[in-house]
Amino acid sequence: MQRGLAVYQFLAYALSGLETLTSKYGDPIEIPCNKGQFKESDVTLVKWKYDKDGNILVKQLDQNATISTDVNYKNRVSIKKDFSLIITQVTMADQRTFTCMVVWKEDILEYPVQLTIYKVPSRLQITNLTTAMAIGKPTMLAQCRTEGASPAANITWFKNKTPLMTDGAAVKINTNVDVDETRLSTTTSTLEYTAVKGDIDTKFTCQVQHIWSANMDSSPLVFTVNYATEKVNLQVVSQGPFKEGDNVTLKCTADGNPPPSSYSFYIDGEKKTVDSNIYTLTNVTRENTGDYKCSLVDNEDIAASVPITVEYLDVVLSTTGKIVKKLGESLEVTVDVKASGAAQTSWKKGNAKLNSLPKFDKLTYSDSGMYECVVSMAGLKETRTFELVVEGPPVIKNLIKERGEGMTKVLKCVAEGSPKPTVQWSVNGTSVILSSVLLLEYIYTFIYTISPVLYAMGFSFHENSKQMELNMTLYLITVVEDVTMDKQDQKDEYGDQTTLAVGIVVGLMLAVLAIGLAYWLYMKKSRQGSWKTGEKEDGSAEESKKLEESQSQKADV
The missing domain is CATH 1.10.10 (Arc Repressor Mutant, subunit A)
Incomplete structure (x- = not known):
């Protein structure tokens, strides 16, 4: 009965196909014998072998296992009670078929097991890396390599995260797989690429793929794309508008890579070649207004130009400094403006704004003051001033008697004149001290306060100036x-x-x-x-x- 069952199990195993086990390189592996279904007391002999003729060990009933002298296994194998074979530190050489032969009662049964060994690849390496590629010229950019894999690793190149495929023109990928004596594989992939101008700042990556590990990606590879200059640009670096005496800096740039190290600048029609892309005009004048150009040193047809305008503002005021005029005279004021553009002119007298150019047909005291002319245009401003003094004889405008504080009376004499009149008061022939208040620039009030005294008194005053002296009796x-x-x-x-x-x-x-x-x-x-x-x-x-x-x-x- 038991024998028939064993035969049945063997036939079932044979029909189901060869059992396969997978082990990681360097790990121990346990290979079962008929999945451990034999009882130790029922088995007379167990023998483990590999391939056809390789002997590993023999285990007889009630005896210790005998290990063969095979150099591959004599120090790495052992057998368990359920007849499973233990192999330590598996290598690629252990990737073979192991067979458990069992003498069971009067039958001899065999249970083969195929052992597969895998090993994850080492970290990828980027070698033969270039730094730049020229437009239209095939360039070997880099080589991506990984070692010690089983099975062999696969390598894929990406451009901006998009897989690259060999097209025989712009993209050529050459991949090789080498297997060493230990049966481990090394995969090497080389990328050859023909760049276009749009590949500036393009990121290339290499990815290693393996069935027993996660994908490994290289750091992004960015290459300099070199191409000839097709266009130059000239710009004014300094901030305008420009006025006479300023410095103006010009900068010439090219779209080529690498850019030119020197340029030709054309200043007032004269060619000046400099080992830089900067040229500065110092202390410009209105004569520097015009078009400026820069070009490649070896190709003047590739050029650019820019206009520069130097603003100027000249203001001439016919009246300057301090002007002294007589009351009733006339004064003509003119302003001559020469400018590179439309200028705005404004006038002020003191802090008061005037609507137009002041006209003085008949001067009055009120015309006296400080006049300011401001002319502005395109960031330029010129200021011209003059002081007008109108002089005339003193005139008494009014005599006023007012009630003061308490029982006092206040006498006021309002006089007009320029320069300021000198006023004297007297009481019964005796001069008194008085105070004065400036009402306007040319009108003054001279004040005397009378205390309540029980007698009558008279007052007189007179004014002294350059023009005249007058007396008036109160x-x-x-x-x-x-x-x-x-x-x-x-x-x-x-x-x-x-x-x-x-x-x-x-x-x-x-x-x-x-x-x-x-x-x-x-x-x-x-x-x-x-x-x-x-x-x-x-x-x-x-x-x-x-x-x-x-x-x-x-x-x-």
């Missing part, structure tokens, strides 16, 4: 009158003292009348046009009339 001003009016305005505040104040005021008014009459009589005899208290002066008929009118008005009060 009308009699009585502080007493003003004090009286202040008292009347405040009668509600003082209550019971009102009656006493009125009496005092009436008495003072009578005193003023007496003084006014004496003054009138005195002015009758006076011959001069000004009056000072305590002095004898003759007054004009007009002044007398004004004084009479003034005193009459006060008497009516």
Whole structure:
């Protein structure tokens, strides 16, 4: 029964085909005998052999295994209880058929097993690498190599991640596989390529493919693509617009690779060859305006040009510096502008903008000031200035009496003149200190403050300048009158003292009348046009009339 089963199993094995095992190079391998289905007590003898005549070991019942003297296996094999064969550190020489022969009862059975060894390739190597390729010329770019593989590795070239195939024209790939004495393979692939201009910055890679390992890729290979110059370009490096005195730098570039190391520049029609692609024009003038050209040194037909304009702006103002004119005179101001383009002109007087060129048909004091002419164009600006001073005789514009703080009165004399008038005030023939305020550039207010004093006083002043001296007499001003009016305005505040104040005021008014009459009589005899208290002066008929009118008005009060 058991014998029939064994025969059946052998026949089934034979029909199923040869069993195959795969092992990695250098690893140990266990080769089973009939998949370990024999019992040790049922087997009389087991023998392992390889190929046809190679003996490895023999194991008899209840005895230790006997290992043959075969140099390939005597130190690398052993047998297990289930009759499996153990081989350590397998090599490519172990890639063969191993047979387990079993004496089972009275039958002899054999179980062959085919052992396959694989080995992953070493890391790829790039050799014979070139650096540049010329357009239209076949160039051997590089060689990709990997060693020690089983089975042999495959190599594929890529251009920008797209596989390359030999086309017999632009692409030629030559791949060789060499097997050494250890049965390991070395694969070498060489790429020959004919470049075009579009291959600038193209990335080539080599990839090693093996059935028992992941793909290995080389680093991207980028080659310089050399080609002849077909076009040059000339550009102005310096930032414009350019004005006289600037430096202008020109740069000539070519589309060839490598680019030319020298160029010819044409400056004012003169050819200048330099070992650079830069040429600088220094301290340019308006005469440097024109077209500039550069070309290849060995081929003047491959050239480029660029226009350069040197902007200029000339401004001549007919009036400069400080101009002194008389009141009422005329002044003509002209500005002459010569420029390389359209220029804009603006005027200012001080900080105020003027709408046009100033015209002075009849000068006034208000025309005095600092004038500024600004002419601008294309980044250029020229400024011209002049100072106008209008001088004239002093003129008294107004005499003003105002209420001051408390009981004081303020006398103001408004005078016009240039240069500034010199004004003197006097009280009863005595000069007093006064303050002045500048209203405009040519109008001044001279101020004197009168304190409340119970006596009448007169004032006069005169102005000194280059042109003339004039005197003018103020009308009699009585502080007493003003004090009286202040008292009347405040009668509600003082209550019971009102009656006493009125009496005092009436008495003072009578005193003023007496003084006014004496003054009138005195002015009758006076011959001069000004009056000072305590002095004898003759007054004009007009002044007398004004004084009479003034005193009459006060008497009516």
